[in-house]
Amino acid sequence: MSSPDELLRIEGVRKAFPGVVALDEVDFDLRRGEVHVLLGENGAGKSTLIKVLSGAHRPDRGRVLVRGEEVVIRDAQDAARLGIATIYQEFNLVPDVTVAENIFLGRQPRRFGLIDHRRMEAEAALLLDRVGVDVSPRAKVRGLGIAQLQMVEIAKALSLDAGILIMDEPTAVLTTEEVERLFAIARRLRDEGVGIVFITHHLEEIAALGDRVTVLRDGRSIDRVAASTPQDELVRLMVGRDIEEQYPRERPEAGEPLLSVRGLTRAGRFHDIDLDVRAGEVVGLAGLVGAGRTEVARAVFGADPYDSGTVEVLGRRLPGGDVNAAMGAGLGLVPEDRKGQGLVLDASVEENLGLVTLGPTSRVGFVDLAGQRASARRIAGELGVRMSGIDQHVRTLSGGNQQKVVIGKWLLADSKVLILDEPTRGVDAGAKVEIYRLVNELTASGHAVLMISSDLPEVLGMSDRILVMAQGRVTGELSAEEATQDAVMSLAVATDPEENVVEGRNGH
Ligand SMILES: Nc1ncnc2c1ncn2[C@@H]1O[C@H](COP(=O)(O)OP(=O)(O)OP(=O)(O)O)[C@@H](O)[C@H]1O
Numbered sequence: 001m002s003s004p005d006e007l008l009r010i011e012g013v014r015k016a017f018p019g020v021v022a023l024d025e026v027d028f029d030l031r032r033g034e035v036h037v038l039l040g041e042n043g044a045g046k047s048t049l050i051k052v053l054s055g056a057h058r059p060d061r062g063r064v065l066v067r068g069e070e071v072v073i074r075d076a077q078d079a080a081r082l083g084i085a086t087i088y089q090e091f092n093l094v095p096d097v098t099v100a101e102n103i104f105l106g107r108q109p110r111r112f113g114l115i116d117h118r119r120m121e122a123e124a125a126l127l128l129d130r131v132g133v134d135v136s137p138r139a140k141v142r143g144l145g146i147a148q149l150q151m152v153e154i155a156k157a158l159s160l161d162a163g164i165l166i167m168d169e170p171t172a173v174l175t176t177e178e179v180e181r182l183f184a185i186a187r188r189l190r191d192e193g194v195g196i197v198f199i200t201h202h203l204e205e206i207a208a209l210g211d212r213v214t215v216l217r218d219g220r221s222i223d224r225v226a227a228s229t230p231q232d233e234l235v236r237l238m239v240g241r242d243i244e245e246q247y248p249r250e251r252p253e254a255g256e257p258l259l260s261v262r263g264l265t266r267a268g269r270f271h272d273i274d275l276d277v278r279a280g281e282v283v284g285l286a287g288l289v290g291a292g293r294t295e296v297a298r299a300v301f302g303a304d305p306y307d308s309g310t311v312e313v314l315g316r317r318l319p320g321g322d323v324n325a326a327m328g329a330g331l332g333l334v335p336e337d338r339k340g341q342g343l344v345l346d347a348s349v350e351e352n353l354g355l356v357t358l359g360p361t362s363r364v365g366f367v368d369l370a371g372q373r374a375s376a377r378r379i380a381g382e383l384g385v386r387m388s389g390i391d392q393h394v395r396t397l398s399g400g401n402q403q404k405v406v407i408g409k410w411l412l413a414d415s416k417v418l419i420l421d422e423p424t425r426g427v428d429a430g431a432k433v434e435i436y437r438l439v440n441e442l443t444a445s446g447h448a449v450l451m452i453s454s455d456l457p458e459v460l461g462m463s464d465r466i467l468v469m470a471q472g473r474v475t476g477e478l479s480a481e482e483a484t485q486d487a488v489m490s491l492a493v494a495t496d497p498e499e500n501v502v503e504g505r506n507g508h
């Protein structure tokens with residue numbers, strides 16, 4: 001039954017957690033020399049499935065066959081022995097040792113009982129060369145950018161001679177250029193016979209890289225199609241219905257400026273930033289990763305200091321570097337780094353949703369618990385947070401559902417001005433539209449939204465005006481009518497070498 005090209009076969013795998021069946025009767029197979037895409041909504045079971053393959057979870061039922069033989073994968077070592085390498089979104093690298101040591105962790109070449117550093121570094125250099133990344137084997141992992149970390153993970157996979165490479169949303173945090181590089185490497189490995197399991201929420205990447213697609217819905221493998229299947233068809237399979245309109249922006253009449261920033265400057269980071277966001281407006285902040293958008297957002301919110309300039313919210317000047325003052329004035333920020341800054345992982349969905357409204361240091365004398373619960377339920381429902389209940393710990397939610405909770409928490413806080421930094425990163429196609437609808441509701445009721453996004457179609461589809469940043473400066477402003485991909489991109493790469501305020505920085 002199994003062909004010589006079959007690397008991996010999963011039959012009838014089930015995995016339940018308390019309150020949720022994450023995988024139910026899942027079938028999947030992977031051949032030599034193919035990229036097999038796992039597609040599904042947030043919480044469909046994609047990460048759980050690859051954790052079964054990497055030894056992080058044991059299935060309750062079902063069979064896993066590697067190269068035709070049934071196997072039990074107990075831990076990461078078992079997976080490595082079977083030639084299965086997994087690149088998680090949270091990397092497994094050790095920050096304070098060198099790249100070479102990370103690649104050979106636990107199996108460093110030895111000479112007279114000691115680690116043979118010369119040989120290890122030479123071998124690491126060969127592997128890094130094979131993935132085409134310009135990183136020294138002696139560099140410390142801590143200083144690397146996300147794309148480089150990913151390349152080191154891939155080099156590590158190569159060193160294990162992994163015939164099976166699994167990547168969980170590798171492109172979510174990469175720039176367009178970095179994605180191209182990753183794809184080039186993936187194609188080369190595929191041509192060398194490696195089988196690749198690839199997870200993404202960016203539908204356009206499926207036809208670009210994939211060969212076959214397995215669609216997971218509610219923990220079941222419901223279909224297998226060619227990667228060339230049209231996107232709307234893929235969405236229909238994944239969500240179980242059509243999504244009529246991708247960017248449902250309704251543009252209300254803009255009112256008074258609610259957020260005004262003048263001359264905001266932080267030496268070496270950003271320079272002379274002016275921006276206004278009016279009631280009812282969505283202003284997009286576009287630019288390449290590293291252009292300084294997140295830094296500006298954090299400074300405006302008071303999470304980072306600035307050197308000069310002013311920030312006003314509803315006509316009130318904010319003191320610099322004071323998040324509580326910013327929140328008190330009606331400003332909210334959904335941060336880019338949501339795991340680190342947006343969530344308390346060991347608290348429940350309800351508690352996380354209540355974080356801004358109540359605050360851990362709330363001075364409110366009593367808390368309307370029933371009301372809090374009701375509004376938490378409502379917003380979780382609107383965003384379609386997939387959970388066993390409002391008491392589930394956020395740590396055990398799927399990646400995309402964690403994102404929805406951070407966004408929901410700020411929506412509940414009813415901030416007059418909301419800064420959204422990459423709001424739909426890691427969010428599936430259906431939930432994206434729900435987030436856009438909520439943005440519409442906010443602006444229709446007079447709120448102002450500043451939206452940072454690297455997803456150009458999203459910026460174009462949702463913004464009423466777009467400011468473009470390059471190298472720490474605003475290089476231009478476009479109205480919704482003027483804005484095209486090309487217009488934004490040419491401003492995003494507009495640089496004046498004499499005026500570079502940001503040098504060699506990596507946006508991560
Ligand atoms: N350790 C756990 N304990 C309880 N429930 C869990 C655990 N891990 C995952 N789940 C649940 O299993 C389901 C599937 O989650 P999984 O992370 O596999 O989704 P996913 O398809 O990777 O989604 P995303 O696109 O958001 O990353 C979710 O409902 C999630 O809450």
Ligand SMILES: [Mg+2]
Pocket residue numbers: 046047048168398399400
């Ligand atoms: Mg996942």
